[in-house]
Amino acid sequence: MVTVARPARPGLRSVPLVAWAIRNRGRIAVRLALWLILLYFMFPIIWTLSSSIKTRAELYAPGAPTLIPLEPTLGNYTYALRKLTGFDLFYRNSLIVTLGAVALQTTAATLAGYGFARLRFKGRDLIFYTMVMLIFVPRAGGLMAQYELMSFLGLRNNLLGLILAFSAGLAVPIFIMRQSFLNLPADFEDAARVDGCNRLQAFWHVMMPMVTGSMAVVALFEFIRVWGEYLFTLTMIDDPKLFTLGVGMAMTLIGTTVEFGDFTSYGAQAAAYVMAAAPVAIFFLLLQRWFVRGLMEGLKL
Amino acid sequence: MADSYGHTSESRAAAWLAAARGLRHEAWGEALAGYLFIGPAVVLFFLFNAWPVLRGLSIAFSDYRYLIPNHQPFNGIDNWLEMGRDPDFWASLGRSVEYTVVYVLLNFVLAFLAAVLISQILRQREAAIYRVMAYLPVVLPVAIAMLVWRQLLNPEFGYAAYALKQLFGKAAPDLLRDPAWALPSLAVAASWKTMGTNVLLLLVGLYNINQELYEAAAIDGAGWWSRLRHVTMPLLRPTFTIVFVLAAGILGDVEPSLIFFGVTDRGPQDAGLLVGRYAYETAFRLGDLRWGYAAAMNLTVGLISMAMSAVVFRALRSGRV
Numbered sequence: 370m371v372t373v374a375r376p377a378r379p380g381l382r383s384v385p386l387v388a389w390a391i392r393n394r395g396r397i398a399v400r401l402a403l404w405l406i407l408l409y410f411m412f413p414i415i416w417t418l419s420s421s422i423k424t425r426a427e428l429y430a431p432g433a434p435t436l437i438p439l440e441p442t443l444g445n446y447t448y449a450l451r452k453l454t455g456f457d458l459f460y461r462n463s464l465i466v467t468l469g470a471v472a473l474q475t476t477a478a479t480l481a482g483y484g485f486a487r488l489r490f491k492g493r494d495l496i497f498y499t500m501v502m503l504i505f506v507p508r509a510g511g512l513m514a515q516y517e518l519m520s521f522l523g524l525r526n527n528l529l530g531l532i533l534a535f536s537a538g539l540a541v542p543i544f545i546m547r548q549s550f551l552n553l554p555a556d557f558e559d560a561a562r563v564d565g566c567n568r569l570q571a572f573w574h575v576m577m578p579m580v581t582g583s584m585a586v587v588a589l590f591e592f593i594r595v596w597g598e599y600l601f602t603l604t605m606i607d608d609p610k611l612f613t614l615g616v617g618m619a620m621t622l623i624g625t626t627v628e629f630g631d632f633t634s635y636g637a638q639a640a641a642y643v644m645a646a647a648p649v650a651i652f653f654l655l656l657q658r659w660f661v662r663g664l665m666e667g668l669k670l
Numbered sequence: 671m672a673d674s675y676g677h678t679s680e681s682r683a684a685a686w687l688a689a690a691r692g693l694r695h696e697a698w699g700e701a702l703a704g705y706l707f708i709g710p711a712v713v714l715f716f717l718f719n720a721w722p723v724l725r726g727l728s729i730a731f732s733d734y735r736y737l738i739p740n741h742q743p744f745n746g747i748d749n750w751l752e753m754g755r756d757p758d759f760w761a762s763l764g765r766s767v768e769y770t771v772v773y774v775l776l777n778f779v780l781a782f783l784a785a786v787l788i789s790q791i792l793r794q795r796e797a798a799i800y801r802v803m804a805y806l807p808v809v810l811p812v813a814i815a816m817l818v819w820r821q822l823l824n825p826e827f828g829y830a831a832y833a834l835k836q837l838f839g840k841a842a843p844d845l846l847r848d849p850a851w852a853l854p855s856l857a858v859a860a861s862w863k864t865m866g867t868n869v870l871l872l873l874v875g876l877y878n879i880n881q882e883l884y885e886a887a888a889i890d891g892a893g894w895w896s897r898l899r900h901v902t903m904p905l906l907r908p909t910f911t912i913v914f915v916l917a918a919g920i921l922g923d924v925e926p927s928l929i930f931f932g933v934t935d936r937g938p939q940d941a942g943l944l945v946g947r948y949a950y951e952t953a954f955r956l957g958d959l960r961w962g963y964a965a966a967m968n969l970t971v972g973l974i975s976m977a978m979s980a981v982v983f984r985a986l987r988s989g990r991v
Contacts, residue, residue, distance in 0.1 A: 484707030507972025510726030510965030
């Protein structure tokens with residue numbers, strides 16, 4: 370925005386605030402428009418946060434819904450934790466599956482990225498490009514074939530099955546890790562090797578510490594994907610005790626209208642949504658610096 | 671026979687041999703290390719990812735019925751002949767097209783506006799906060815996003831119903847149960863969750879545009895609109911290509927409908943029965959669980975998506991848009 374400072378003329382323009390507003394009208398217009406659009410992005414989140422701390426009376430009050438609760442309460446949260454059947458189990462299952470898949474995928478992708486970038490062996494490029502090309506093959510019966518495979522391996526209705534399947538989406542993570550190892554100068558590693566490190570030590574002490582940013586990006590993407598996964602879990606898990614949060618909440622919370630004391634399932638549902646979204650939101654906020662930078666650098670390649 | 675260094679040819683040959691053996695040993699060690707490093711990833715990937723994709727392709731050319739034991743005969747293109755005559759397939763494909771159009775238009779317009787405005791913010795910390803806000807819906811689990819939107823659109827206590835009533839002065843239709851509104855509502859809810867990805871993609875494109883071009887255009891007397899039209903839009907063409915190629919995959923969406931309306935509820939007058947959902951139900955909920963037919967439907971939708979991507983790709987490449 371180009372703003373041109375004009376000499377103040379007498380009249381309204383000599384009032385400092387007005388003069389400031391006129392001088393900065395471009396910036397003010399940009400911000401007003403931007404805030405309006407971001408309100409659309411944020412409103413469902415703000416509204417859920419607000420509903421989760423309202424009392425029953427306020428939730429069902431006729432007239433204009435309030436955005437800032439008159440009498441904020443944490444009752445919905447304790448109600449959700451005590452009364453929503455299975456919520457704690459779903460939470461535990463989501464944590465096991467997500468942490469397992471993130472750890473397994475990040476480890477496998479980092480090791481493989483190093484191997485594909487730094488070591489010479491027969492079939493290396495063939496294997497790598499086969500993995501990349503498979504991204505473009507349509508997933509026609511993929512879910513059915515996975516169902517078949519999981520049944521065959523005895524991994525249906527099994528959290529380990531979910532971890533293995535989720536961590537196997539390795540094409541993009543390996544691509545990212547390979548790229549970041551390729552971007553490192555070879556000298557560091559050669560120096561370490563000359564100093565008597567074996568390959569594993571050189572990888573662990575010299576190379577890996579230099580790609581932690583990319584590892585964070587891989588881990589964050591996987592965390593977001595697995596924490597929010599729905600369809601595969603719905604298909605592979607029949608046992609309600611093994612549901613993860615997404616499936617469990619959609620299956621059991623939708624349409625329940627149990628009322629309990631001062632709270633209803635509606636306020637408690639909002640509280641449950643907040644608690645279910647909290648880990649991934651916090652993880653994102655902690656890592657967002659690496660994430661946005663990684664995304665921007667990755668796209669420039 | 672000694673050379674100028676005093677080595678005999680025998681000793682030279684021996685040295686060469688030793689060096690070659692050492693090299694071979696080194697190369698062999700490196701290859702072994704390579705296989706060990708890529709091993710875990712390759713096993714995981716090819717067993718749980720590559721194999722199901724390829725096996726899934728072959729299912730599309732069979733009459734695989736999961737509930738009938740050992741019934742998976744190859745049937746060539748029979749699944750496609752059936753698809754041609756299947757009114758449910760065509761109706762659901764039509765809904766998916768409507769869903770995709772609403773979804774992509776809304777998503778693109780809002781993401782583009784947000785990205786252009788954020789790119790105008792020069793204070794880095796402030797811009798970072800806006801980027802995080804725009805991306806936050808993307809990290810939410812799809813189940814929670816859809817359930818939140820259900821509550822928002824609820825005619826009794828949802829905020830959307832209240833806001834529409836204030837805006838238009840009369841009660842809004844039931845956005846969840848009205849057959850005409852249920853599908854657009856689903857598209858609005860689902861597109862809300864993914865806009866942030868496009869905001870970031872477009873921002874990367876915007877940040878990469880050389881600022882001197884804007885200054886030059888401003889010197890030539892171009893206002894903000896003609897700068898947007900003649901500098902920003904043409905230079906963002908590669909980014910638009912990525913955005914629209916990714917958007918083609920929305921034609922096969924399953925999850926939003928299953929959560930928004932519920933696994934056992936297809937919405938009012940089947941409004942939520944998108945083609946991806948029809949294939950999913952064919953495979954896992956209806957009759958004999960006809961995996962072959964379901965896979966063939968998915969393959970068709972996937973190929974239509976790829977064709978749409980290719981058309982967009984070529985159009986944006988050649989600069990006709």
